[in-house]
Amino acid sequence: MIPETAAKPNPIEQFELSRWWVNEIYGVDVSFTNASLFMLLAALGVVLLMVIATSRSAVVPGRFQALAEMMYEFVAATVRQTAGKEGMKFFPFVFTLFTFILISNLIGLVPYTYSVTSQIVVTFAFAALVITLVILYGLFKHGLGFLKLFVPHGVPLPVLVVLVPIEIISFLSRPVSLSVRLFANILAGHITLAVFGGFVLLLTGAGVWAALAPVPLFAIVALYALELLVACLQAFVFAVLTCVYLNDAIHPGH
Amino acid sequence: MATEMQLIGAGLAAIGTGAAAIGVGLIFGNFVNGALRNPSAAAGQFTNAIIGAALAEGLGIFAFLIAILLYLK
Numbered sequence: 001m002i003p004e005t006a007a008k009p010n011p012i013e014q015f016e017l018s019r020w021w022v023n024e025i026y027g028v029d030v031s032f033t034n035a036s037l038f039m040l041l042a043a044l045g046v047v048l049l050m051v052i053a054t055s056r057s058a059v060v061p062g063r064f065q066a067l068a069e070m071m072y073e074f075v076a077a078t079v080r081q082t083a084g085k086e087g088m089k090f091f092p093f094v095f096t097l098f099t100f101i102l103i104s105n106l107i108g109l110v111p112y113t114y115s116v117t118s119q120i121v122v123t124f125a126f127a128a129l130v131i132t133l134v135i136l137y138g139l140f141k142h143g144l145g146f147l148k149l150f151v152p153h154g155v156p157l158p159v160l161v162v163l164v165p166i167e168i169i170s171f172l173s174r175p176v177s178l179s180v181r182l183f184a185n186i187l188a189g190h191i192t193l194a195v196f197g198g199f200v201l202l203l204t205g206a207g208v209w210a211a212l213a214p215v216p217l218f219a220i221v222a223l224y225a226l227e228l229l230v231a232c233l234q235a236f237v238f239a240v241l242t243c244v245y246l247n248d249a250i251h252p253g254h
Numbered sequence: 255m256a257t258e259m260q261l262i263g264a265g266l267a268a269i270g271t272g273a274a275a276i277g278v279g280l281i282f283g284n285f286v287n288g289a290l291r292n293p294s295a296a297a298g299q300f301t302n303a304i305i306g307a308a309l310a311e312g313l314g315i316f317a318f319l320i321a322i323l324l325y326l327k
């Protein structure tokens with residue numbers, strides 16, 4: 001039996017924002033929070049990695065240079081494959097998104113840190129940026145021809161009446177699904193880790209059943225490996241979907 | 255604290271995550287199936303498999319989100 005007074009493990013606690021430097025400009029809350037700190041750390045991590053990697057560039061790359069070159073070539077191949085040659089002008093944008101999301105996901109996996117991408121406001125800001133860029137670039141490049149995106153080629157008129165609203169809805173739901181996918185994956189992973197940590201705590205306090213406590217402990221190790229995969233995969237998925245949406249802006253019309 | 259009906263609703267919404275798991279399993283199962291038949295074409299289609307998995311997973315994630323929202327309400 002667990003006494004009622006014992007502190008119950010709370011898996012949601014890790015996502016709480018704490019305002020470290022309360023600040024308000026014209027009624028808008030711009031306090032410096034723990035999330036802000038870890039966002040700065042992630043940005044700093046990306047910059048540091050790239051600076052270290054390129055400071056002593058050699059023909060035979062060192063460890064950091066090899067890592068940076070692998071990431072560069074990986075993202076470049078993805079952009080070229082999904083958005084075509086013309087998409088390469090967006091490569092710096094996609095690379096920035098990919099590295100920032102990857103580094104902040106990985107930082108979030110270190111115990112007692114804050115994972116920035118588990119906040120929907122952060123991921124929605126990214127998704128809104130991507131969709132705004134897609135719409136602006138599409139209108140800038142093709143004018144009203146961009147609207148051909150919603151009218152599939154070679155479809156009879158009666159079907160179009162149904163299809164065009166569906167296409168419009170699917171386009172409008174893109175920023176939502178893009179942001180929610182990243183945020184919910186990271187959130188779910190961290191909650192699962194915390195819940196299994198709670199199992200260990202509960203079992204150690206449960207008399208004879210304490211013998212079973214190592215079971216969830218080993219489960220955490222396995223889940224942690226899975227989360228490491230998810231952290232990398234979600235950064236990749238975000239980058240790929242950004243390329244797919246940019247491809248729509250570059251070549252509208254199916 | 256959540257009422258009973260909210261908890262039932264959260265449980266029902268969580269079924270959707272299992273359905274998404276079936277979808278992702280189908281995508282990767284078929285990808286491996288095709289990759290074993292024609293290994294030389296597998297590398298080029300890996301990105302497509304990931305995109306399909308991400309889209310299928312997205313709907314399961316929506317269901318999870320609804321479940322969490324109902325549970326924490």
